[in-house]
Amino acid sequence: MIILEPFTKADFPQLISWIDNERLLKEWSGGLFSFPLTEDSLNWYIEDTNDLENSEVFVYKAVDTNTGETVGHISLGSISRYHKAGRITRVLVGNTAARGQGYGQAMVKAILSVGFRDLGLHRISLGVYDFNHSAIRCYERAGLHREGTLRDVVRYDDKYWSLVEMSMLRHEWQQAQAEAQVSVCVA
Numbered sequence: 001m002i003i004l005e006p007f008t009k010a011d012f013p014q015l016i017s018w019i020d021n022e023r024l025l026k027e028w029s030g031g032l033f034s035f036p037l038t039e040d041s042l043n044w045y046i047e048d049t050n051d052l053e054n055s056e057v058f059v060y061k062a063v064d065t066n067t068g069e070t071v072g073h074i075s076l077g078s079i080s081r082y083h084k085a086g087r088i089t090r091v092l093v094g095n096t097a098a099r100g101q102g103y104g105q106a107m108v109k110a111i112l113s114v115g116f117r118d119l120g121l122h123r124i125s126l127g128v129y130d131f132n133h134s135a136i137r138c139y140e141r142a143g144l145h146r147e148g149t150l151r152d153v154v155r156y157d158d159k160y161w162s163l164v165e166m167s168m169l170r171h172e173w174q175q176a177q178a179e180a181q182v183s184v185c186v187a
Contacts (some may be wrong), residue, residue, distance in 0.1 A: 001106045002062045002065060002103060002107060003062070003065055004060035004107070005060060006050045006059070006060060006061075007046060007060055007073060007075075008046070009039070011070065011073075012039045013036070014070060015038070015092075015094070016038070016042075018073075018092065018094035021035070022035040022159050025037055027129060028090055030154065036132040041061075042118045046054045047182050053084075055079070057076070057078075058075060058077070058111075059075040060075065060111070061073055062106070062107045065075070067095055070109050071094060071098050071103050072092055072098075073094065074088065074091045074094045074107045074108070074111050075088070075090045075111075076088055076111050076114060076115055079119065079121075084120060084122035085125070085163060086115050086119065086121050086123075087126060088108065088125070091104065100101070100134070104138040108142040109142050109143075112142065112168060116173045121168070122169065122170045123169055124168050125129065125147075125166065125167040126152070126165075126166050127165055127166070129163060130162045130163065131161070135168075143172060143173065143176045144166040145172075146164060147166060148164075149163065149165070173178075
């Protein structure tokens with residue numbers, strides 16, 4: 001359904017067009033970027049990324065394998081080689097018409113595979129604002145577990161947003177892979 005490809009400078013204009021308002025930028029990036037998103041701000045974002053041996057950040061675009069269209073963006077960062085841990089960040093299905101069609105779940109499963117299979121991580125986490133119910137459902141369907149809620153961690157327009165913490169451990173991912181393989185063999 002999708003394949004993850006390195007996010008490059010050629011992809012900047014599309015991402016910038018997707019993130020067309022300040023609230024969406026805040027939901028997508030937390031405090032990492034300021035509005036409006038620019039090519040200059042994205043340049044440092046992709047520095048030293050996607051080297052399996054040395055990088056601490058992996059930034060991808062998600063491409064629909066049937067159409068060749070770029071449908072989303074996702075990254076895996078905060079890589080600790082010692083603790084074998086990482087964090088999924090900046091997940092976005094860009095085209096609003098493409099939302100709800102399984103792209104988000106496919107993107108998360110693909111980035112989990114990068115983390116567990118390619119990088120040998122033990123734990124992968126993410127944070128999602130508690131009002132983003134569709135994203136929470138997406139992450140749960142991808143196999144992540146809720147760990148708790150950090151209350152009122154971000155202030156936006158005189159309101160506070162709380163963050164739901166979620167994670168998956170390597171053995172949970174391996175079990176899900178084995179179960180998926182069995183269901184394919186049975187079908």
